[in-house]
Amino acid sequence: MRTIKQWYQDLNLQSKFTLVLLVIVAIPAIAIIFFFYGNAYDMVVSYTIRQEQDRSAQTAPLIEESLQKILDVSTEISSLDFYQTLFKNAITDSFSDLAESEDAADFSDLIRQLTQDTPVTNVKIYMEVPKEASADVDAFLNSDHLKDTFLSLEQAKGTYWYGIFRGTRAAQLFCPSFYLGAQEKKAYGDQAYITHASVIYDSGTYDAYIAVYYSGYDFNQILSENLTLDGSVSYIMNERNNLVSASSDSLAGIYWLDYDKIMESYMSSNSYVEQEILGKTVYVGFYRIRQPGWFMVTVLPSQPLITQSNILVLQFLAIYIAVLALAFFLASTLSKSITGRISSVISQMRTVRHGPPVPMDSPDAHDEIGDLIDTYNYMTRKMNQLMEKQAQAAEDLRIAEFNSLQAQINPHFLYNTMDMINWMAHQGRTSEVCNAVQSLSRFYKLTLSRKKGISTIAKEEEHVSIYVHLQNMRYHDSISFISDIPDELMEYQIPKLTLQPVVENAVLHGILETPTKSGTIVLTGWMEDKDVVLLISDDGVGIAPDKLPVILSGEGTSVSGGTNIAIYNTHRRLQVLYGDQYGLSYSSKLGSGTEVQIRFPAKKDGISEEQINTETK
Secondary structure (H helix, E strand, O other): HHHHHHHHOOOOHHHHHHHHHHHHHHHHHHHHHHHHHHHHHHHHHHHHHHHHHHHHHHHHHHHHHHHHHHHHHHHHHHOHHHHHHHHOOOOOOHHHHOOHHHHHHHHHHHHHHHHHOOOOEEEEEEOOOOOHHHHHHHHHOOOOOOOOOEHHOOOOOOOOHOOOOHHHHEEEEEEEEHHHOOHHHHHOEEEEEEEEEEEEEEEEEEEEEEEEEEOOOOHHHHHHHHOOOOEEOOOEEOOOOEEEEEOOHHHHHHOOOOOOHHHHOOOOOOOOOOEOOOOEEEEEEEEEEOOOOOEEEEEEEEHHHHHHHHHHHHHHHHHHHHHHHHHHHHHHOOOOHHHHHHHHHHHHHHHHHHHOOOOOOOOOOOOHHHHHHHHHHHHHHHHHHHHHHHHHHHHHHHHHHHHHHHHHHOOOOOOOHHHHHHHHHHHOOHHHHHHHHHHHHHHHHHOOOOOOOEEEEHHHHHHHHHHHHHHHHOOOOOEEEEEEOOOOHOOOOOEOOOHHHHHEEEEEEHOOOOOOOOEEEEEEEEEEEEEEEEEEEEEOOOOOOOOOHHHOOOOEEEEOOEOOOOOOOOHHHHHHOOOOOEEEEEEOOOEEEHHHHHHHOOOOOOOOHHHHHHHHH
């Protein structure tokens, strides 16, 4: 009791109101449910049987209608002139002459038409071949007009339906699936209506069978639509106590009833009868399919009916719960005027765990809760101001790092270039010094042409061309520089001094380290998704495998022992500007050369390639 008391005290006000209402309403409702449950099963059985009776009364005529269409096709075939000539009168002409007659052509065309808008899938006529006219009959069976309809009776021998005709001398027979041969079911249809006919020829009488094939799937579909209860089954049996069609073959086998028992016990009843089958209680109803003498049997197991009664009880319970929920809603509405706004403040404050705080709407009421909301909004504004200041400080730090990294690159290149000019001046090569100073002037004009640290690929390509020219002045044109960048890439943006440190590294630590101190540098590029990829390759001495992993870390050294600060700074600048997925990547084979890929997003004048494509469209 103490535990229950403490639990109740810890509940919020809204829960306390609804709990009291639950106790008041639930006790009488439980008594009603127990009373209702005792009568639910009888109600479900009565309702389901009445529903199935109505459906069966509609289903049986549908089956009879489908059978009548099949009988009509058979009757229409037997009324054709060619049929009358072949099976009603003695044949005086040769079979081959009959096959070439105009009636044969019309007969073949009409057979095809009869299978188009009816349940009939095919029509075949099986004829016994007289021995004395076997060659003539073979020509008849293989003629152009009749070969698709007429077959030798030899192809039917061995089927169950042929045995029935031979044993009973029946005139007609509706054949379920297992009466037919495998070839018939595969090629013509899985059920058939077959009639017997005779061919009179040369004072002899020979058997013929007209088979009108159709699909049993239509019957199965009609029977399946007849059912509303899970686990129930409808099936059709013929007068030979064989299964014709079923909504479920397996359930039909379980709930199979003997034809004679139906005839003896249930002919006087048109209602469902309770039966015990395999120790289970079922409700059985039947309808007579008059034309072939079939029975349609519907079996309703009791277990699904019990399940339905339980579902009915649950539905009643669900309705009651819905009413109870409405009562809860009314009670909650009363208490929510007090607790609702407090809960909204708590919920809004919890969002701080997943992101920046968001202010609430200004309160309509200025009571204690309104003052709480105003205080929360003031706190939110202050926190957002502090976060904006922090973000601005981070951005300032990023820009400062970028400027610092770029500043480290410029003195590095200037030192190397001035050293070259100094060397030429010592040699007394005045004209070449003049040329070098002019090239250096153009070089720095490109470097300092804009206040921002962003240039274009075209200007960077010119930049490194001047650099190689300056180096060739020093090293007697020992370096070949080939630029093969597609024209459509030239206007894309690239940070200044991105290519020059890589080319400088290729010259000083790649080509000039070879025995001949000569080599080739190739610059090319392409688009890859929404990125630009530039490739700088040389045929210098390459880089040892143990140095490749640390070359972009800022801690490695070059082949000649110098630092890789310029390369590291270039790589770091690209990552600071665009993200860690961009920058430089090295691949090299010692003694064969080095390749450097430079990846950065495709942008023109501050607009990304994706935006350019969208605007173009």
